[in-house]
Amino acid sequence: MNLYAVKAIYSFEMSRAVRTLMQSIVSPVLSTSLYFIVFGAAIGTRIAEIDGIAYGAFIVPGLIMLQLLTQSISNAAFGIYFPRFTGTIYELLSAPVSPLEIVLGFVGAAATKSIVLGLIILATAALFVDLHIAHPIWMLTFLVLTAITFSLFGFIIGIWADGFEKLQIIPLLIITPLTFLGGTFYSIDMLPPFWQKVTLFNPVVYLVSGFRWSFFGVSDVNIYASLGATVGFLLLSLLIVWRIFKTGYRLKT
Amino acid sequence: MSAIISIKNLSKTYAGGFQALKHVDLDIRRGEIFALLGPNGAGKTTLISIICGLVNPTTGSVTVDGSDIVKDYRRVRAMIGLVPQELTTDHFETVFNAVAFSRGLFGKAPNPAYIEKILKSLSLWEKKDSRIMTLSGGMKRRLLIAKALSHEPTVLFLDEPTAGVDVELRKDMWQVVRDLRATGVTIILTTHYLEEAEEMADRVGVITRGELILVEDKAELMRKLGKKQLILQLDAALTALPERLSGYDLELSPDGKQLTFTYDTRAGRTGITTLLNDMRDAGIGFVDLDTTQSSLEDIFVDLVRSNR
Numbered sequence: 001m002n003l004y005a006v007k008a009i010y011s012f013e014m015s016r017a018v019r020t021l022m023q024s025i026v027s028p029v030l031s032t033s034l035y036f037i038v039f040g041a042a043i044g045t046r047i048a049e050i051d052g053i054a055y056g057a058f059i060v061p062g063l064i065m066l067q068l069l070t071q072s073i074s075n076a077a078f079g080i081y082f083p084r085f086t087g088t089i090y091e092l093l094s095a096p097v098s099p100l101e102i103v104l105g106f107v108g109a110a111a112t113k114s115i116v117l118g119l120i121i122l123a124t125a126a127l128f129v130d131l132h133i134a135h136p137i138w139m140l141t142f143l144v145l146t147a148i149t150f151s152l153f154g155f156i157i158g159i160w161a162d163g164f165e166k167l168q169i170i171p172l173l174i175i176t177p178l179t180f181l182g183g184t185f186y187s188i189d190m191l192p193p194f195w196q197k198v199t200l201f202n203p204v205v206y207l208v209s210g211f212r213w214s215f216f217g218v219s220d221v222n223i224y225a226s227l228g229a230t231v232g233f234l235l236l237s238l239l240i241v242w243r244i245f246k247t248g249y250r251l252k253t
Numbered sequence: 254m255s256a257i258i259s260i261k262n263l264s265k266t267y268a269g270g271f272q273a274l275k276h277v278d279l280d281i282r283r284g285e286i287f288a289l290l291g292p293n294g295a296g297k298t299t300l301i302s303i304i305c306g307l308v309n310p311t312t313g314s315v316t317v318d319g320s321d322i323v324k325d326y327r328r329v330r331a332m333i334g335l336v337p338q339e340l341t342t343d344h345f346e347t348v349f350n351a352v353a354f355s356r357g358l359f360g361k362a363p364n365p366a367y368i369e370k371i372l373k374s375l376s377l378w379e380k381k382d383s384r385i386m387t388l389s390g391g392m393k394r395r396l397l398i399a400k401a402l403s404h405e406p407t408v409l410f411l412d413e414p415t416a417g418v419d420v421e422l423r424k425d426m427w428q429v430v431r432d433l434r435a436t437g438v439t440i441i442l443t444t445h446y447l448e449e450a451e452e453m454a455d456r457v458g459v460i461t462r463g464e465l466i467l468v469e470d471k472a473e474l475m476r477k478l479g480k481k482q483l484i485l486q487l488d489a490a491l492t493a494l495p496e497r498l499s500g501y502d503l504e505l506s507p508d509g510k511q512l513t514f515t516y517d518t519r520a521g522r523t524g525i526t527t528l529l530n531d532m533r534d535a536g537i538g539f540v541d542l543d544t545t546q547s548s549l550e551d552i553f554v555d556l557v558r559s560n561r
Contacts, residue, residue, distance in 0.1 A: 005360055083343075091358060092358070094335050096359060248309060252307065
């Protein structure tokens with residue numbers, strides 16, 4: 001295995017995050033803090049507890065998940081799209097690196113950034129609301145699995161996209177709405193029965209629910225269904241990435 | 254001299270149906286500078302891109318130092334450095350980090366001393382901490398060479414290395430390429446500047462419409478295909494060529510004082526002796542003479558034209 005290459009790609013991507021600290025860390029932390037202030041401190045105090053949890057604390061896992069999904073996708077998508085856009089991808093394709101090593105470098109860096117961001121948001125949340133984590137190992141497991149899965153998904157988008165607009169379309173038009181409708185700010189028990197059934201087709205419900213369970217021990221769907229959905233999406237993303245490198249889709253002619 | 258790159262029956266047809274390469278066979282000798290000449294769209298970059306792993310071949314095979322470019326891609330690519338035609342760089346990275354990144358990507362342990370040596374040899378050391386976006390075009394070109402050399406390749410591909418580079422810098426780069434060859438690196442360059450091939454190459458390949466129409470030692474090529482001209486400065490101006498000289502390929506200058514005779518070096522008889530005899534018989538004297546040989550450019554243009 002070409003570990004020097006993995007390290008080179010990983011370090012390069014991480015240094016890009018440091019160069020763009022405002023965009024990578026400060027901006028998502030600020031926007032999440034605003035959510036806490038508005039929905040947690042201002043409005044949250046007027047909302048009844050959900051499943052025995054104060055509303056301000058209830059939304060923490062969902063907000064972390066919202067940033068985790070969008071940032072994982074955008075970090076990984078931009079990471080691989082930018083060299084395609086500038087043409088520096090030639091170096092990657094002509095280097096003695098396997099698809100696995102390329103993915104480890106790009107997806108590893110994107111997932112690392114998202115995990116760090118998730119933990120920073122968690123620490124920020126602790127400043128606003130009273131938090132205790134019921135299953136910390138599961139919390140970290142969901143955090144890491146989700147970050148890797150959606151970084152892989154972002155990597156796929158970065159290869160599929162042939163313009164900056166396409167790079168943004170999936171996160172903005174699909175992921176963000178699905179996250180908002182996936183129980184970020186509410187329990188799906190609060191929906192009418194019909195919409196409760198419809199919302200079960202939203203994969204983000206499983207992610208938010210599992211993650212929330214790791215915090216409070218309560219969930220909208222079975223914890224194993226959440227884990228299964230996350231691992232299932234991870235495997236699907238891996239399969240697509242494997243096909244991309246096998247066929248050279250958008251990478252080689 | 255043994256072949257370091259062996260290309261067999263290589264063809265490439267792109268998805269749209271365009272056939273960029275047609276059954277190319279070529280051996281590149283170890284340690285030589287090989288210039289690949291051809292007009293735009295001839296297939297030069299496609300050929301290089303296939304060897305370097307950027308483009309999938311449709312048919313055929315390529316081995317580098319005995320290893321197949323597909324089956325043993327790690328070994329092959331570790332041996333190859335590529336300087337692309339376009340100035341593709343990461344604008345926000347520093348010069349030193351960009352070169353260090355390339356070295357790592359190609360599986361080599363960090364070696365700051367080696368990177369320092371490369372940057373100094375390419376006059377980039379002073380700029381090692383500068384962001385790439387602040388470099389001039391010529392510096393970016395040299396940076397791409399530094400990146401390609403960062404992992405100590407034994408084969409270097411230079412795709413139009415001096416495109417858009419001023420004359421002085423071009424000559425500096427030629428020196429860099431010669432120095433590399435002296436260290437045993439095999440160099441394959443594509444160029445539009447025929448002067449570049451003429452100046453540096455050991456062998457020349459001419460490709461047009463995806464077909465390799467000629468591969469020849471440069472000196473041999475020029476000897477075989479080169480036409481020479483005999484230029485005579487006449488002692489008295491002529492108003493027209495005399496009838497007895499009409500059988501020669503002659504051109505009289507507008508002022509009538511210079512006569513140019515074009516002859517083929519490959520011909521058994523050049524016709525110079527009979528021309529001079531006929532001139533003497535016609536009473537035409539000359540005060541000076543000179544000969545010139547056609548350049549590689551002239552040869553190239555002739556070859557490509559004859560294949561249309």
